[in-house]
Amino acid sequence: MFAILGRETRLQVIGVWRMPAFAVPTLMFPAMFYIFFALLFTRSPGMHMPTWLLATYGVFGVMGPALFGFGIGVAVEKGEGWLRLKRIAPVSPLVPLCARTLMAMLFALIVFVILASLGAAFGDVRMPRADWIALAVTLTAGAIPFCAMGLAAGLWLSPQAAPAVMNLVYLPLAFLSGLWIPLVVFPAWLQQLAVILPPYHLAAIALDVVGSKPAESLVGHVLVLAGFTLAFLGVAAAGWRRMRES
Amino acid sequence: MKESVARLQGVTRRYGKHIALDALDLVIPDGGVYALLGPNGAGKTTTISLLLGLLTPDTGEATVFGRPPGDIASRRAIGAMLQVSGVPATLTVREHIEQFSGYYPKPLPFAQVMARAGLEGLEERRFGRLSAGQKQRTLFALAICGDPALLFLDEPTVGLDVEVRRRMWSVIRNLADDGRTVVLTTHYLEEADALADCVGVLSRGRLAAEGTPAQIKARVGGRIIRCSTALDEAVLRALPGVRGLRRHRTQVELAVDEAEPVLREMLARDAALTGIEVTGIGLDEAFLSLTAGTREAA
Numbered sequence: 001m002f003a004i005l006g007r008e009t010r011l012q013v014i015g016v017w018r019m020p021a022f023a024v025p026t027l028m029f030p031a032m033f034y035i036f037f038a039l040l041f042t043r044s045p046g047m048h049m050p051t052w053l054l055a056t057y058g059v060f061g062v063m064g065p066a067l068f069g070f071g072i073g074v075a076v077e078k079g080e081g082w083l084r085l086k087r088i089a090p091v092s093p094l095v096p097l098c099a100r101t102l103m104a105m106l107f108a109l110i111v112f113v114i115l116a117s118l119g120a121a122f123g124d125v126r127m128p129r130a131d132w133i134a135l136a137v138t139l140t141a142g143a144i145p146f147c148a149m150g151l152a153a154g155l156w157l158s159p160q161a162a163p164a165v166m167n168l169v170y171l172p173l174a175f176l177s178g179l180w181i182p183l184v185v186f187p188a189w190l191q192q193l194a195v196i197l198p199p200y201h202l203a204a205i206a207l208d209v210v211g212s213k214p215a216e217s218l219v220g221h222v223l224v225l226a227g228f229t230l231a232f233l234g235v236a237a238a239g240w241r242r243m244r245e246s
Numbered sequence: 247m248k249e250s251v252a253r254l255q256g257v258t259r260r261y262g263k264h265i266a267l268d269a270l271d272l273v274i275p276d277g278g279v280y281a282l283l284g285p286n287g288a289g290k291t292t293t294i295s296l297l298l299g300l301l302t303p304d305t306g307e308a309t310v311f312g313r314p315p316g317d318i319a320s321r322r323a324i325g326a327m328l329q330v331s332g333v334p335a336t337l338t339v340r341e342h343i344e345q346f347s348g349y350y351p352k353p354l355p356f357a358q359v360m361a362r363a364g365l366e367g368l369e370e371r372r373f374g375r376l377s378a379g380q381k382q383r384t385l386f387a388l389a390i391c392g393d394p395a396l397l398f399l400d401e402p403t404v405g406l407d408v409e410v411r412r413r414m415w416s417v418i419r420n421l422a423d424d425g426r427t428v429v430l431t432t433h434y435l436e437e438a439d440a441l442a443d444c445v446g447v448l449s450r451g452r453l454a455a456e457g458t459p460a461q462i463k464a465r466v467g468g469r470i471i472r473c474s475t476a477l478d479e480a481v482l483r484a485l486p487g488v489r490g491l492r493r494h495r496t497q498v499e500l501a502v503d504e505a506e507p508v509l510r511e512m513l514a515r516d517a518a519l520t521g522i523e524v525t526g527i528g529l530d531e532a533f534l535s536l537t538a539g540t541r542e543a544a
Contacts, residue, residue: 004348011341018336018372080332085388088298088328090321091349244300 004091008099013106022068026107030061031114037180039122050123054115055206056179058139059199061111063170066104066143070150071157071166073100078243079159101147108143112136127210135209142202145225148232149198155239173199198228249276251396251427252297252315257306259292259451266292268451269306279418279428281438283462284448290431291329293448294400297429298326310396322351325394327385327402335374339365339384342373343391350392362417363387364410379406386414390421397421399430403437415441439463469505472523473498477516485511497521 016022038053077083086096116132119125127135150166157165174180176190177199183191194200201221208218252274259267267289274280274297282290295301296308299316311320333342340356347353360366363383368376373384382405389397399418403411418441422428432438438445439459447455447462455462468489474496475482482491482500485508490501502508505524513519 007345007348011337011345014341015334015336076332077334081328081330082333084300085326085328085330085333085385088300088316088321088324088326089346089349090318090324090392092318245302 005095005098008091008095009102012096012099012103016065016069016073016103016107022065026061026064026068027111027114029064030057030111031118033057033060033180034115034118039118048125050119051125051127051210052182052207052212054119054123054125055135055210055212056203057115058108058112058135059142059177059203059206060174060179061115062104062108062139062143062202063146063174063199064111065107066146067150067153067166067170069100069104069107070147071153071169072159072162074151074154075157075162076159078155083243097151101144104143104147104150105140109136109140112139131209131211135206138202138206138209142205142225145198145202145229145232148229148236152232152235152239155236155243173197177203179203198225201225201228250274251276252310252429253308254293254296254303255307255309257296257303257308259289259296259301259304266451267296267303270448270451270453272446272453274427274429275444277422277425277427278443279422279430279441281442281445281459282429282431282448283433283435283438283445284431285433288448289451290448291400292451294326294328294398294429294431298324298398322392323395324398325389325392325396326398326400327389328398328400330385333373333381333384336372338370338372339376339387340369342384343387346388347391350394352393353391354393359387359391362390364413379410382406383410383414390417395426397426397428399428401431401433403432403434411437435463468501468503470525471498471500471502471505471508471512472521472525473512473519474521475512475516475519477512477519481515482512 034053034057038050038057041049074083077086087093112135116125116136153165153169154162177183177194177197178186179199183194183200186194201224204221205218205225250273254267254270254272257267257270257272258265270289270293272293282293284290292301296303297310297315299308299310299314302308308315311323313320337345339360343356343359347356347359353359354362360369363386365380365383365387368380371380373381376384382402386399386402389399397418402418403414406414415437418428418430422443428441430437430441442459445455445457445459445462446453455465457465475498476496477498479491479493482488482498487503487508488500489503492499500508509522509524
């Protein structure tokens with residue numbers, strides 16, 4: 001069982017690694033933005049921007065592989081009929097599902113390592129080792145709600161629509177959740193809107209790890225993310241049933 | 247009487263208003279090659295999908311190895327080649343085959359899969375860089391790599407050149423001779439003839455005929471006459487040797503035993519008859535003659 005999952009995960013990672021259209025943007029966009037906005041423009045009114053943005057661009061880095069890997073990957077494989085071949089192969093559908101999730105988590109971790117190296121080397125980001133590890137764990141595990149979101153999208157969207165929709169979701173979702181610019185500079189109604197966006201909650205947890213106290217309780221953010229995950233999985237399950245019947 | 251490995255009993259399946267399968271009874275005997283023959287839209291792929299558990303019947307029952315299809319235990323004894331337009335393109339042939347082999351309890355050795363599918367030398371080629379025929383053979387490799395007792399092949403040789411097609415036929419034939427059961431769909435009468443122990447002719451979601459290839463060929467032999475004629479449909483049907491008739495405006499298509507006596511008769515009765523064309527019977531025409539009865543009833 002674990003051997004099958006191990007091979008599936010390895011091939012999942014190899015498969016997207018060889019796909020420049022996937023690997024380059026998901027790995028390089030967060031790093032590029034971090035260099036521009038955290039390391040080159042360091043205006044820090046009261047907080048250390050390279051540290052603050054390490055947490056929020058880390059969240060941005062989590063979103064890409066999960067949303068694109070699932071949203072586009074699943075939609076394309078569904079459209080090609082590959083998913084049908086996998087369904088009749090003697091393997092639980094949980095195996096490819098877990099493999100893809102692990103792939104997204106690995107990419108999230110790689111993005112974090114890139115950002116952390118840049119921040120430590122050029123942005124004077126300093127933290128106790130326990131905090132580095134806690135941030136890495138938070139961001140890696142934080143891929144799960146976005147995997148669920150991508151899965152729901154991938155099962156419902158056509159392969160033609162999926163790339164457009166995922167791109168339309170990805171950037172505004174990051175911006176409106178305050179991942180690029182702190183929410184405090186947003187108008188009040190936009191700040192309130194952020195509460196319904198999953199990245200906002202993951203960013204709140206990540207910011208807490210790096211020492212920025214969130215307004216709400218940490219447990220609350222975790223529960224909201226768990227709720228989002230379950231809701232997206234529910235939507236995905238409905239999409240799976242619809243696909244089975246057509 | 248042989249045991250059956252798979253069967254449909256009174257299965258009806260609709261897509262919206264379209265009836266893909268119409269109270270179909272089908273029994274796949276254990277061992278040998280069973281060919282489901284029919285034109286596009288006859289319900290071949292739907293039949294396979296039901297037997298694989300990809301679809302559920304609206305009414306009736308599908309069973310494989312005596313159980314409802316699709317559970318993991320029976321999937322371990324089943325391989326399938328479906329009509330798939332794409333496969334993750336960045337993985338190599340080797341990676342794909344090793345992944346699928348890993349799903350099965352007793353897979354064939356990798357080298358044997360490559361040899362049977364005719365893929366030697368392409369081990370490290372990425373799927374996206376294969377030719378159409380090589381892609382097709384990779385899908386065939388994925389179907390056989392688990393050494394399954396029951397193999398479903400949905401149009402396995404469509405788009406392959408003659409030589410590759412014949413090679414695949416001999417591999418399929420060998421699998422059946424080793425005691426495995428192969429269910430394949432095709433719209434080539436030639437393919438069914440070359441491979442099958444038993445042929446089921448599907449037309450409009452029903453089994454129009456079933457038998458050995460020789461029996462089927464005997465029933466679908468004959469000629470097709472196409473022409474424009476003012477003669478009445480009832481008159482044409484009454485001519486000796488006419489098996490079936492299809493009309494598009496003034497154009498008439500007749501399935502007949504022999505062309506000459508029918509034509510002689512028609513020319514005698516209709517001086518204005520034009521545009522005569524006589525062809526051998528193709529599969530499409532075979533259905534015209536095989537299903538002429540059901541069509542009249544409908």
